[in-house]
Amino acid sequence: MSAEEKYTPGEIEAKWQQYWADRKTFTVTEDTSRQKYYLLEMFPYPSGRIHMGHVRNYSIGDVVGRFKRMRGFNVLHPMGWDAFGMPAENAAIKNNSHPAVWTYENIAYMRGQLKQMGLSYDWDREIATCDVSYYRWEQKLFLEMYKRGLAYKKQSFVNWCPSCETVLANEQVEDGACWRCDSEVQQKELEQWFFRITAYADELLDYTAKMPGWPERVLVMQRNWIGRSTGCEIDFPLDARTDAIRVFTTRQDTLFGATFMSLAPEHPLALQLTAPDRRAEVEAFIDKVKKTDRIRRTAEDFEKEGVFTGSYCINPVTGRRMPIFLANFVLVEYGTGAVMAVPTHDQRDFEFAQKYDLPLVVVIQPEGASLDPATMTAAYTEAGTMVNSGRFDGQKSDNAKEAIADWLEQEGKGKKTVNFRLRDWGVSRQRYWGNPIPIIYCECCGAVPVPDKDLPVVLPQDVVFTGEGGSPLAKLDAFRKVPCPQCGKPARRETDTMDTFVESSWYFLRYCCPDFEEGMVDKARTDYWMSVDQYIGGIEHAVLHLLYARFFTKVLRDLGYISVDEPFINLLTQGMVIKDGAKMSKSKGNVVDPDALIKKYGADTARLFSLFAAPPEKDLDWNEQGVDGCYRFLNRVWKLVHEFLSAVQGAAVLDVAVLTDEERALRRAVHKTLRKVTEDLDERFRFNTAIAAVMELMNVLQGAKLTLPQAGAVMKEALDLLLQMLAPFVPHITEELWQRLGHTGCLADTPWPAYDAAAVADEELLIVIQVNGKLRSKLSVTIGADEEAVKTQALADDKVKVFTDGKQIRKVIYVPGKLVNIVAG
RNA sequence: GCGAGAGUGGCGGAAUUGGCAGACGCACCAGACUUAGGAUCUGGCGGGCAACCGUAGGGGUUCAACUCCCCUCUCUCGCACCA
Numbered sequence: 001m002s003a004e005e006k007y008t009p010g011e012i013e014a015k016w017q018q019y020w021a022d023r024k025t026f027t028v029t030e031d032t033s034r035q036k037y038y039l040l041e042m043f044p045y046p047s048g049r050i051h052m053g054h055v056r057n058y059s060i061g062d063v064v065g066r067f068k069r070m071r072g073f074n075v076l077h078p079m080g081w082d083a084f085g086m087p088a089e090n091a092a093i094k095n096n097s098h099p100a101v102w103t104y105e106n107i108a109y110m111r112g113q114l115k116q117m118g119l120s121y122d123w124d125r126e127i128a129t130c131d132v133s134y135y136r137w138e139q140k141l142f143l144e145m146y147k148r149g150l151a152y153k154k155q156s157f158v159n160w161c162p163s164c165e166t167v168l169a170n171e172q173v174e175d176g177a178c179w180r181c182d183s184e185v186q187q188k189e190l191e192q193w194f195f196r197i198t199a200y201a202d203e204l205l206d207y208t209a210k211m212p213g214w215p216e217r218v219l220v221m222q223r224n225w226i227g228r229s230t231g232c233e234i235d236f237p238l239d240a241r242t243d244a245i246r247v248f249t250t251r252q253d254t255l256f257g258a259t260f261m262s263l264a265p266e267h268p269l270a271l272q273l274t275a276p277d278r279r280a281e282v283e284a285f286i287d288k289v290k291k292t293d294r295i296r297r298t299a300e301d302f303e304k305e306g307v308f309t310g311s312y313c314i315n316p317v318t319g320r321r322m323p324i325f326l327a328n329f330v331l332v333e334y335g336t337g338a339v340m341a342v343p344t345h346d347q348r349d350f351e352f353a354q355k356y357d358l359p360l361v362v363v364i365q366p367e368g369a370s371l372d373p374a375t376m377t378a379a380y381t382e383a384g385t386m387v388n389s390g391r392f393d394g395q396k397s398d399n400a401k402e403a404i405a406d407w408l409e410q411e412g413k414g415k416k417t418v419n420f421r422l423r424d425w426g427v428s429r430q431r432y433w434g435n436p437i438p439i440i441y442c443e444c445c446g447a448v449p450v451p452d453k454d455l456p457v458v459l460p461q462d463v464v465f466t467g468e469g470g471s472p473l474a475k476l477d478a479f480r481k482v483p484c485p486q487c488g489k490p491a492r493r494e495t496d497t498m499d500t501f502v503e504s505s506w507y508f509l510r511y512c513c514p515d516f517e518e519g520m521v522d523k524a525r526t527d528y529w530m531s532v533d534q535y536i537g538g539i540e541h542a543v544l545h546l547l548y549a550r551f552f553t554k555v556l557r558d559l560g561y562i563s564v565d566e567p568f569i570n571l572l573t574q575g576m577v578i579k580d581g582a583k584m585s586k587s588k589g590n591v592v593d594p595d596a597l598i599k600k601y602g603a604d605t606a607r608l609f610s611l612f613a614a615p616p617e618k619d620l621d622w623n624e625q626g627v628d629g630c631y632r633f634l635n636r637v638w639k640l641v642h643e644f645l646s647a648v649q650g651a652a653v654l655d656v657a658v659l660t661d662e663e664r665a666l667r668r669a670v671h672k673t674l675r676k677v678t679e680d681l682d683e684r685f686r687f688n689t690a691i692a693a694v695m696e697l698m699n700v701l702q703g704a705k706l707t708l709p710q711a712g713a714v715m716k717e718a719l720d721l722l723l724q725m726l727a728p729f730v731p732h733i734t735e736e737l738w739q740r741l742g743h744t745g746c747l748a749d750t751p752w753p754a755y756d757a758a759a760v761a762d763e764e765l766l767i768v769i770q771v772n773g774k775l776r777s778k779l780s781v782t783i784g785a786d787e788e789a790v791k792t793q794a795l796a797d798d799k800v801k802v803f804t805d806g807k808q809i810r811k812v813i814y815v816p817g818k819l820v821n822i823v824a825g
Numbered sequence: 826g827c828g829a830g831a832g833u834g835g836c837g838g839a840a841u842u843g844g845c846a847g848a849c850g851c852a853c854c855a856g857a858c859u860u861a862g863g864a865u866c867u868g869g870c871g872g873g874c875a876a877c878c879g880u881a882g883g884g885g886u887u888c889a890a891c892u893c894c895c896c897u898c899u900c901u902c903g904c905a906c907c908a
Contacts, residue, residue: 217829217903224828224904231908249908262908304906329906339908348906421907539902612850613837619901621837629850635865679841689839692849699849768845773889775845813888819844823888 007638009602013732017118025748026069026120028076030528037073038529039065040508040568042537042545045082046106046128050113052577052584052610052622053538055594059607060574060616060687061536062119066728067681069120070752076529078511079114079121081107083130084500086164086180089433093465099433100461103130113594117603118731120748125514129503134510135435136456137520138502143438143449144559150196151427153447158426160188165470166429167192169499172544179544193437193496194424197551201226201420204550213570215617218542225543227421232405234414236261236340238273239312239321245269248335248419251345252404253397256389257363258315258340261324262306262352264332265289273324275310282307282326289328304329304352315340316413317390327352335419343379344371350379363388364397425548427499432463432472434497442484442491451485457493471495504545505552508532508567520561527563535568536616542573572685575619577610584622592622604730605631611687611729633695634733637726640701641737644715649742651712656759663714666704667759670718673697674755677725687729694725716741724753768819769794771803779820787814794820 020026030036041061044054065077081103088099095102107128114121127134145151159168163183167190172179197204205226208219231250238244245261263270265286274282285307306327313322322341329348330339343353344362353360360373364384371380386392392400408414428437436457438450450457460479463472473479473495484491506520512529513522546568553567576583579590597606608630614620659667673693680690701718705711719741727734727747738747762783767790769777777799781790791812794800804824811823 220829221903227904227907229907247908251908302906327906329908331907334907336908341908346906346908348908351906419907542903615838618838623837623851625851626837632865633850639865684841686841688837689841689849692839695849766845770844770889773844773887778845811888813844815844815889819889821844821888 005639005642007635007733009604009634009732010599012736013116013118013603016732016735017115019735019746020118020120020748021115021123023746024124025746026075026077027122027124028074030525031074032528034074035072036076036529037068037534038076038508038532039068039534040078040511040532040536042535042541043080043082043504043507044110045085045087046103046110047087048106048109050110050594052592052594054114055117055597055606056577056610056620057536057538057574058114058117058119059610060572060685061534062117062607062731063611063681063687063728064534064536064685065120066731066748067752069748070724070727070750071682072751075120076125076511077121078125078127078514079119079123080125080127080507080511081110081129082500082504082507083107083128084135084434084497084503086166086431086433089431089465092433096465098461098465100130103128103433116598117594117607120731125511127507127510127514129435129500129507130433130459132456132458134507135459135503137510138435138498138506139438139450139456140452141506141520141556141559142498143455145195145555146439146449148559150199150555151193152196153191153193155189155191156426157187157189158192160186160190162186164431166431167426169426169501170423190428192426192428193439193498194426195551197425197548198420198422200551200554201228201422202418203554204422204547207550207566211566211569214568215571215573218539218546218571218573221542222547225422225547228418229420230416230418232408232414233336233417234316234340234408236313236316236322239314245313245324245338246336247338247340248417249340251342251401252408252414253386253392253401254342254345254363255315255340255404256318256392257342257344257361258318258322259320259343259359259361260322260341260353261313262327262330262339262341262349263309263324264330264337265326265328266332267326267330267337270309270326273309273311278308278310282309285326302329304348304355306352306356308356323358325352325356333423334421344373344376345379345381347379347381350376361388425499425551427502428496429499430471430474430495431497432459432465434500435459435502436473437494437496437498439494440482440485440491441494442487442489444489445484445486445491448484448486448491454485459497471497473497501545501548505548506556508535508549509556509562521556523561523563526561530562531564531566532568534570534572536572536574538576539573546571572616574616575614577622578619579622597627601627601631602634602732604634604733608634608691608730612691613688615686615688633698634730636698636702637722638733638737640698641719641723641741644719645740647712648716648719651716652710654710654713654717656756659710659714662705663710664759664763666700666714666718667756668762669697669700670721671755671759674721674725674753675760678752678755681728690725691729694722697722721753723747724750765817767794767817769797769800770819770821771800771824773821776800776803783817787816790814791820794822 039061041057065075069075083103088103091102092099129135142151159173161168161178161183163181164178168178168185173185176185178185205223205228208223211219229250231248232252233246233248235244235246306325309324311324313324315322341349343349343358344360345364362371362373365371365387366380366384383397386395386397386400392404405416436459438455438457440448440450442448460476463476465472480493480495482491482493509521509526512526516522549567556562557565582588582590584591605627609627612630613626676693677690680686723734723738735747764780764782767779767781768775769779777797779793791814804822807824809822809824813821
């Protein structure tokens with residue numbers, strides 16, 4: 001093979017990347033006359049270099065982007081950097097450098113890596129969230145949210161990671177450990193800024209029913225996280241006091257069975273209600289619970305324990321005097337931190353009552369049975385018929401729920417409420433490398449927003465990284481000490497920065513208008529592009545980022561910035577990249593380096609294998625031999641095109657009217673493949689089967705002979721279509737071959753071809769013949785063959801006769817164009 | 826425990842509406858070319874000598890079941906003392 005004919009991915013990939021960049025092939029502008037398609041992949045954290053997860057994520061996105069573009073859409077396909085965050089700070093401490101230097105160097109390197117992959121981004125829209133031109137608008141938004149009470153400060157117990165030396169949001173704590181470094185999270189009382197995401201809890205939940213483009217499991221996770229439950233708040237008057245304990249319950253139908261009260265050990269009334277002679281015991285208990293870490297305390301098998309306070313409250317509907325306990329399983333942060341205990345109908349209360357010998361009253365009887373408190377071995381938690389419940393006796397407990405709630409409201413003893421598991425989003429971080437919270441604290445005026453004219457608060461560069469903990473900003477007097485914008489007296493600036501999830505909650509809006517200098521978003525442009533038609537990323541953000549981004553979208557809508565309710569119409573959560581049965585990690589030594597991969601095989605092979613080895617939402621098993629297979633396939637494509645080059649270039653115009661049977665069969669294969677690839681890309685995102693279909697076609701084309709009169713023309717059509725079909729997957733090799741076939745334009749700019757319906761139509765059909773459901777023979781019939789004739793032919797078939805001889809034909813089933821099933825016996 | 830998803834050759838995976846199970850690729854085997862082959866090409870490749878048996882296991886519906894229904898097992902993910 002001559003040097004000219006050898007496939008050299010390194011050369012041709014660089015050539016075409018330069019070509020696309022020079023011509024700004026993928027640069028887009030708003031054009032209301034065209035249908036838009038906003039395609040987005042989750043932007044990366046600039047950690048240093050891309051990993052195989054990125055390769056897969058962005059390969060998937062690029063196929064969609066290039067395909068939609070060929071389909072005629074005005075495709076917005078941007079890329080940027082989630083550039084604030086702690087690793088930059090840690091690296092700065094370690095290398096005695098600066099987070100900004102580290103970050104921008106990483107961005108430069110990773111941008112190069114992405115460009116080497118031939119991804120169809122509009123690089124003119126690139127953003128980095130650590131750039132003041134980006135984060136300045138976030139500060140403005142923060143202040144708008146502050147004005148409307150959507151951002152507020154409160155003293156509270158917060159999740160504290162001792163290793164990262166910062167606060168974590170609830171969403172960033174996994175099994176009691178830091179989501180990033182896995183250290184055990186502690187509780188610390190601090191003044192923190194919060195975003196009032198709970199104000200949108202109902203809408204965030206309701207919309208999960210209106211998002212058919214999202215995977216059900218992500219929606220379920222979000223619903224669980226929001227955790228809406230409907231019930232009642234009921235006041236239990238305290239014995240010998242004028243105040244009451246308020247509980248939240250979803251089971252007001254069991255109210256008549258409440259025999260004692262359980263409070264969280266952290267409940268504000270806990271010590272107040274403790275009788276002097278019980279004080280020592282209660283304090284010891286509270287101390288013990290506080291020392292127990294949260295992981296153990298919330299484990300299911302954790303033993304229920306409590307302590308009697310010595311005080312009583314009154315069941316508002318029965319008048320029963322109920323002892324008040326502190327219980328280790330009652331959580332102060334959920335509901336009111338107090339639980340009315342109904343041991344007969346709640347398993348936890350039942351176990352607690354057994355342990356402390358507390359009374360049991362049955363108020364719901366199951367269908368056809370009668371519970372006796374003396375013999376019960378577990379709580380009965382299902383529905384049933386009300387008993388011992390005064391005026392509600394005899395009602396079905398399901399119906400009584402509503403009736404009791406109404407009655408409590410009438411009597412002024414309680415009210416219907418909705419309770420959420422979702423907490424407000426704590427956004428303060430005691431770190432340097434983040435967006436400064438634009439607030440100034442003044443002795444006289446309190447928390448004062450930084451005035452508009454002083455925005456943005458620029459993150460100072462001249463800080464020292466000692467690694468000693470605490471935010472470097474807090475030690476920088478030049479930053480910290482400012483006069484109060486209101487009264488002019490000496491004041492101090494907020495030195496906490498915002499959680500980096502704040503930046504990723506609106507970056508998709510900024511891509512619509514990255515150069516806009518008048519504000520956060522240019523409404524006209526954003527209205528054109530939003531919402532994102534297809535979002536692609538990992539499942540690990542199912543709650544965190546995807547919930548925050550939905551929240552921000554709704555806030556920005558209500559502030560008038562944008563017009564949509566939801567940011568992402570369709571969500572694809574791609575699977576992980578696995579090797580040797582485990583997620584790639586340095587410690588396991590199973591990491592594949594994208595640079596080495598591209599150097600050895602080229603970007604087209606790397607992309608092709610990422611797409612071919614598994615459907616996108618499943619985990620992908622990385623396998624070097626499989627990569628080899630993809631590389632071989634591309635070499636075969638390369639050779640095939642060159643083999644037919646001269647025949648194709650001298651070919652006449654295709655005349656479908658005068659084709660031989662063999663030529664028609666070849667065209668049928670080509671157009672059937674085109675139909676399948678189009679369907680797989682357009683409707684199903686099934687890249688693996690689309691590629692398999694093209695491989696199959698390749699096998700057909702390789703076997704094709706060129707002795708037929710119109711072979712050149714047929715082959716020219718076949719190769720053109722083959723390259724167009726493959727273009728979204730392997731853009732470089734196809735551009736190169738497209739050019740070598742004599743085309744002058746850019747393949748990426750060609751419209752996606754339509755298959756020829758006439759060419760696809762079969763002339764003959766292969767009918768499967770079964771006897772008693774088992775495949776026995778096959779029959780070739782002309783299209784539209786008469787049913788009776790096919791049946792007769794089937795029955796006369798020699799191979800069929802072997803199985804029907806001597807038997808009675810009971811029935812013959814004919815599925816037109818598919819099969820004949822002969823029932824004999 | 827609850828919820829969701831999955832279980833198909835040696836491996837990754839196909840089978841779109843109940844209609845040829847195993848497409849495509851990898852691995853493997855044989856052959857060709859070759860000084861050579863970890864290159865390339867050609868052919869084979871679920872099990873069984875066969876009748877037949879095969880989509881986690883068992884039952885059912887149907888002319889026909891990987892696909893629908895019931896039961897069981899296993900795995901993955903999510904939630905989990907949330908009152």
